[in-house]
Amino acid sequence: EPEVTQTPSHQVTQMGQEVILRCVPISNHLYFYWYRQILGQKVEFLVSFYNNEISEKSEIFDDQFSVERPDGSNFTLKIRSTKLEDSAMYFCASSESGVGQGRGEAYEQYFGPGTRLTVT
Amino acid sequence: QKEVEQDPGPLSVPEGAIVSLNCTYSNSAFQYFMWYRQYSRKGPELLMYTYSSGNKEDGRFTAQVDKSSKYISLFIRDSQPSDSATYLCAMSVQLGSNYKLTFGKGTLLTVNP
Numbered sequence: 001e002p003e004v005t006q007t008p009s010h011q012v013t014q015m016g017q018e019v020i021l022r023c024v025p026i027s028n029h030l031y032f033y034w035y036r037q038i039l040g041q042k043v044e045f046l047v048s049f050y051n052n053e054i055s056e057k058s059e060i061f062d063d064q065f066s067v068e069r070p071d072g073s074n075f076t077l078k079i080r081s082t083k084l085e086d087s088a089m090y091f092c093a094s095s096e097s098g099v100g101q102g103r104g105e106a107y108e109q110y111f112g113p114g115t116r117l118t119v120t
Numbered sequence: 121q122k123e124v125e126q127d128p129g130p131l132s133v134p135e136g137a138i139v140s141l142n143c144t145y146s147n148s149a150f151q152y153f154m155w156y157r158q159y160s161r162k163g164p165e166l167l168m169y170t171y172s173s174g175n176k177e178d179g180r181f182t183a184q185v186d187k188s189s190k191y192i193s194l195f196i197r198d199s200q201p202s203d204s205a206t207y208l209c210a211m212s213v214q215l216g217s218n219y220k221l222t223f224g225k226g227t228l229l230t231v232n233p
Contacts (some may be wrong), residue, residue, distance in 0.1 A: 004163075020193070033220070033221075035221075041162065041225070042226070043208065043210075043223040044223070045220040045221060047223070048219075048220055089161075091163050091164070108154070108166055108169050109221060110166060111163035111164045111165070112163050112164075113162055113163045114161070116161070
């Protein structure tokens with residue numbers, strides 16, 4: 001069964017360093033998302049991405065964050081200058097289509113296993 | 121008032137019990153309702169999806185949506201130890217051509233053999 005994959009599974013970095021989290025969405029999916037989950041808290045939306053541009057971003061997704069689809073398979077989240085409060089699980093998700101397009105099931109979001117980011 | 125509220129539990133039941141998990145929401149614009157299961161330190165796994173009021177059944181799982189009360193439920197029949205996980209409700213509004221999910225905090229369920 002196709003699945004979303006993420007690398008690395010765990011990243012430790014020092015405050016102020018740049019990190020890049022990588023995701024390979026399901027191959028026929030066109031919509032991509034990043035979420036994060038701080039330990040013990042809710043899963044929170046960060047950003048959605050379609051057709052090589054950001055569709056929507058949350059208040060959390062400030063100028064230190066960026067996303068990119070550098071090739072036909074990878075989707076990355078870059079944090080330019082990490083802070084202690086960026087420590088969290090980061091989940092990538094993808095969906096086949098957007099709301100109002102295709103079958104109802106086609107815009108279901110499938111999540112990867114996550115990257116645990118620890119900022120020291 | 122929080123957009124999505126979910127009792128975090130923990131909830132502990134014996135094997136074979138019927139489990140009821142619930143969420144309430146305040147945003148009447150939510151149109152799509154999902155239940156995800158999350159094992160410890162893993163990504164959320166989609167269990168059920170619905171966009172209308174009423175019930176939807178899939179094996180031992182039944183999702184129920186009451187838009188008039190802004191209340192959704194997930195029922196698990198004949199619960200198994202393998203059902204032990206955190207269950208997250210998630211909701212969305214349309215946002216252009218795609219959508220973001222707003223999650224509840226999750227309910228930790230333990231099914232004891």
